[in-house]
Amino acid sequence: MGEERRGISRRGLIGGGAALGVGAAAVGFGAGRATAVETERAGAAAAYSLYGAHQPGIVTPVQDRLHFATFDVTTDSRAALVDMLRAWTDAAARMMHGDGAGPSGPTSGDYDAPPDDTGEAIDLPPSRLTLTFGFGASLFDDRFGLSGKRPAALDPLPHFPGDNLRPERSEGDLCVQACADDPQVAVHAIRNLARIGFGTVGMRWSQLGFGKTSTTTRDEATPRNLFGFKDGTMNVKSDDRDALADHVWVGEDADQPWMAGGSYLVARRITMTIETWDRQSLREQERVVGRTKSEGAPLSGGVERDQPDFERAGREGKPLVDPAAHVRIAHPDHNGGVQMLRRGYNFVDGSSDIGRMDAGLFFLAYVVDPATHFVPVQMRLATLDDMQEYVQHTGSGLFAIPPGVRRGEYVGQGLFSA
Amino acid sequence: MGEERRGISRRGLIGGGAALGVGAAAVGFGAGRATAVETERAGAAAAYSLYGAHQPGIVTPVQDRLHFATFDVTTDSRAALVDMLRAWTDAAARMMHGDGAGPSGPTSGDYDAPPDDTGEAIDLPPSRLTLTFGFGASLFDDRFGLSGKRPAALDPLPHFPGDNLRPERSEGDLCVQACADDPQVAVHAIRNLARIGFGTVGMRWSQLGFGKTSTTTRDEATPRNLFGFKDGTMNVKSDDRDALADHVWVGEDADQPWMAGGSYLVARRITMTIETWDRQSLREQERVVGRTKSEGAPLSGGVERDQPDFERAGREGKPLVDPAAHVRIAHPDHNGGVQMLRRGYNFVDGSSDIGRMDAGLFFLAYVVDPATHFVPVQMRLATLDDMQEYVQHTGSGLFAIPPGVRRGEYVGQGLFSA
Numbered sequence: 094m095g096e097e098r099r100g101i102s103r104r105g106l107i108g109g110g111a112a113l114g115v116g117a118a119a120v121g122f123g124a125g126r127a128t129a130v131e132t133e134r135a136g137a138a139a140a141y142s143l144y145g146a147h148q149p150g151i152v153t154p155v156q157d158r159l160h161f162a163t164f165d166v167t168t169d170s171r172a173a174l175v176d177m178l179r180a181w182t183d184a185a186a187r188m189m190h191g192d193g194a195g196p197s198g199p200t201s202g203d204y205d206a207p208p209d210d211t212g213e214a215i216d217l218p219p220s221r222l223t224l225t226f227g228f229g230a231s232l233f234d235d236r237f238g239l240s241g242k243r244p245a246a247l248d249p250l251p252h253f254p255g256d257n258l259r260p261e262r263s264e265g266d267l268c269v270q271a272c273a274d275d276p277q278v279a280v281h282a283i284r285n286l287a288r289i290g291f292g293t294v295g296m297r298w299s300q301l302g303f304g305k306t307s308t309t310t311r312d313e314a315t316p317r318n319l320f321g322f323k324d325g326t327m328n329v330k331s332d333d334r335d336a337l338a339d340h341v342w343v344g345e346d347a348d349q350p351w352m353a354g355g356s357y358l359v360a361r362r363i364t365m366t367i368e369t370w371d372r373q374s375l376r377e378q379e380r381v382v383g384r385t386k387s388e389g390a391p392l393s394g395g396v397e398r399d400q401p402d403f404e405r406a407g408r409e410g411k412p413l414v415d416p417a418a419h420v421r422i423a424h425p426d427h428n429g430g431v432q433m434l435r436r437g438y439n440f441v442d443g444s445s446d447i448g449r450m451d452a453g454l455f456f457l458a459y460v461v462d463p464a465t466h467f468v469p470v471q472m473r474l475a476t477l478d479d480m481q482e483y484v485q486h487t488g489s490g491l492f493a494i495p496p497g498v499r500r501g502e503y504v505g506q507g508l509f510s511a
Numbered sequence: 512m513g514e515e516r517r518g519i520s521r522r523g524l525i526g527g528g529a530a531l532g533v534g535a536a537a538v539g540f541g542a543g544r545a546t547a548v549e550t551e552r553a554g555a556a557a558a559y560s561l562y563g564a565h566q567p568g569i570v571t572p573v574q575d576r577l578h579f580a581t582f583d584v585t586t587d588s589r590a591a592l593v594d595m596l597r598a599w600t601d602a603a604a605r606m607m608h609g610d611g612a613g614p615s616g617p618t619s620g621d622y623d624a625p626p627d628d629t630g631e632a633i634d635l636p637p638s639r640l641t642l643t644f645g646f647g648a649s650l651f652d653d654r655f656g657l658s659g660k661r662p663a664a665l666d667p668l669p670h671f672p673g674d675n676l677r678p679e680r681s682e683g684d685l686c687v688q689a690c691a692d693d694p695q696v697a698v699h700a701i702r703n704l705a706r707i708g709f710g711t712v713g714m715r716w717s718q719l720g721f722g723k724t725s726t727t728t729r730d731e732a733t734p735r736n737l738f739g740f741k742d743g744t745m746n747v748k749s750d751d752r753d754a755l756a757d758h759v760w761v762g763e764d765a766d767q768p769w770m771a772g773g774s775y776l777v778a779r780r781i782t783m784t785i786e787t788w789d790r791q792s793l794r795e796q797e798r799v800v801g802r803t804k805s806e807g808a809p810l811s812g813g814v815e816r817d818q819p820d821f822e823r824a825g826r827e828g829k830p831l832v833d834p835a836a837h838v839r840i841a842h843p844d845h846n847g848g849v850q851m852l853r854r855g856y857n858f859v860d861g862s863s864d865i866g867r868m869d870a871g872l873f874f875l876a877y878v879v880d881p882a883t884h885f886v887p888v889q890m891r892l893a894t895l896d897d898m899q900e901y902v903q904h905t906g907s908g909l910f911a912i913p914p915g916v917r918r919g920e921y922v923g924q925g926l927f928s929a
Binding site: 160165200202203204205210211214276277284287288295296299301304317320321322368371373376387439441442443444448449450452 | 576578585617618619620621622624625626628630631633634679694695698702705706713714715717718721722732735736738739740785789790791792793794796803804805857859860861867868870
């Protein structure tokens with residue numbers, strides 16, 4: 094697909110077109126293989142391909158809805174695990190294309206056998222579904238002979254001040270991130286992978302996200318988190334090759350060669366005490382964030398995508414961006430230049446036993462190395478950022494995201510075959 | 512708005528047009544006041560009015576997403592409760608129109624006061640939001656002087672065989688059903704009502720639904736539940752005046768006059784053991800439902816919306832629709848002709864501690880009287896329907912839904928003013 098072709102494709106699309114254009118532009122990343130838009134269908138009919146240099150669902154323009162799940166392997170058989178990954182890969186390719194999880198689909202095949210698809214996505218379009226697979230540190234124990242393949246980057250995250258992590262919402266041998274514009278499509282995908290994995294894996298935990306909080310494109314409006322503020326203004330963009338190479342993709346010099354072209358996913362379930370936040374003045378909310386609530390502009394002035402001027406002082410010589418403002422503590426300038434590619438989602442999981450909404454941000458960030466790109470930033474946030482008064486980390490997962498899949502291969506094949 | 516005008520409106524709309532048309536057709540129900548489409552904006556920009564003979568969110572064409580919440584009153588002050596209902600009514604009218612919950616909105620007003628809207632719906636269109644309010648039996652104890660106003664229809668539901676109801680997912684003094692095509696809009700509405708109610712009510716439980724499982728219109732495709740089957744094929748339609756009068760709306764002869772024009776909402780959280788279901792053959796799944804999985808046609812033949820022929824026998828003289836099939840047990844012909852207006856949603860709330868998805872159907876049905884229109888049907892289902900092997904009721908709520916609101920009034924005013 095050449096430059097001309099892509100230009101035509103981008104211009105020819107309506108609605109979903111902007112997003113598709115960026116997806117198409119992703120062709121060209123990496124070493125000749127790349128995640129590509131599979132078809133030029135627009136809107137809900139748009140579909141991404143599973144195959145490419147990198148897995149889909151990372152630089153892919155962020156879809157509206159999320160279903161994220163982790164699984165623990167329940168067998169000691171390496172062969173069974175590999176067979177399942179092969180079956181997951183086949184099913185993922187089908188479902189991303191808008192087809193059933195198996196070759197016969199939900200309503201045909203052997204009438205006296207269970208259908209190879211569960212059926213709730215019949216007649217639903219692909220909805221830009223992406224499926225992204227990862228491996229947790231626990232997979233690299235001695236059950237499957239993988240202990241020598243464990244990347245150093247999977248070292249456990251440290252305890253951060255204020256962490257209140259619940260084991261039943263943390264970690265897992267495997268993870269699957271399903272993103273789609275229709276939540277029923279995302280749920281259907283996770284459910285069918287769980288069905289295929291029956292006897293090999295059991296679901297450890299899962300999280301639905303109803304609203305995206307980041308974009309990876311330049312032409313979309315920045316969405317809002319449950320603090321009511323725009324989130325992810327300074328996110329890594331999917332067409333920024335240099336930033337992706339520096340901050341997201343694992344290089345050829347990786348300690349574990351099977352991870353070249355992959356990434357690391359940090360998932361954090363961040364509960365927001367929204368009732369407390371809602372009782373703060375607009376002034377205090379903006380001070381804590383360091384941006385205006387309406388436009389998302391830095392309090393130092395300008396418009397949303399202008400860089401904050403952390404030195405600029407206002408009345409009484411005080412900096413306009415507070416010393417403890419989130420935007421200051423998190424900014425790359427104060428974190429050795431590191432950036433993360435964020436794909437988080439808003440969540441609400443009912444309410445707590447004291448009558449508060451169990452709500453927040455399910456943070457998903459892809460980084461080249463969590464030791465350099467997440468841990469120091471999160472340690473600064475946990476100790477210096479005034480926003481931490483309104484959040485609590487209640488779940489955590491760290492996963493190695495292997496590179497993309499070639500046709501005929503299965504996801505993570507490099508881990509098992511080398 | 513006359514017949515002609517409505518016809519024009521229906522034809523003039525694209526996309527959301529079909530749904531809007533039916534909404535508009537609802538003008539004319541009831542006693543001259545009715546829930547009307549507020550504007551003729553199409554698609555996501557479409558908005559319904561809070562005001563009318565009946566509350567919105569009942570006959571309204573079913574939106575894609577749900578956030579349902581119940582609240583317990585935390586004060587003994589009747590005046591405080593009434594003040595909150597007044598504030599809720601004002602906020603509901605604003606939010607359904609696409610505005611903020613309060614007059615100044617999320618980013619203006621007194622800079623040193625909390626904003627009167629939380630902000631996460633800034634720039635989001637109305638998304639056909641409806642808010643529907645109800646009163647549970649517990650509100651009619653002696654705290655607020657309402658014990659003499661309690662409708663007989665709020666008598667507690669009996670225990671049904673197989674019920675496994677959890678108190679923390681059941682009942683409540685008040686309920687609010689928020690439906691919208693954008694989940695962030697529905698969540699925003701519930702969150703802002705909770706914010707406004709702070710000090711007067713606390714949230715008891717809430718439930719998100721990601722995919723509708725019923726329609727109330729004739730021209731929409733029937734959606735699918737997590738068994739993968741079409742659901743709600745025989746649902747009451749919003750243009751069927753006779754069915755609504757017989758089965759949904761409380762008449763002028765109600766035991767409690769303040770309920771005339773209202774309805775009763777039965778909410779049941781129905782957990783599906785989808786992993787077990789998924790291991791059944793297609794033949795068994797269709798036998799249990801009594802319909803084909805592909806088209807949703809009765810197993811006695813014909814197409815989806817044909818009536819099942821319960822007498823028709825196949826090989827060996829066995830009825831084509833099994834004696835224990837769901838469609839047979841639930842059919843109005845076997846339930847004294849009663850019908851319910853259903854507006855249920857698919858849900859997934861993570862996974863259980865044995866690695867299964869916590870998933871199912873959040874059943875919402877509006878009926879004229881649960882004693883005649885829900886209890887006998889559910890008792891038949893709980894004892895005779897083979898589908899019960901795959902479901903468990905894990906939450907329950909019964910609420911009196913007062914009639915619609917006139918401009919200048921507040922929701923439920925008849926209960927407090929008479």
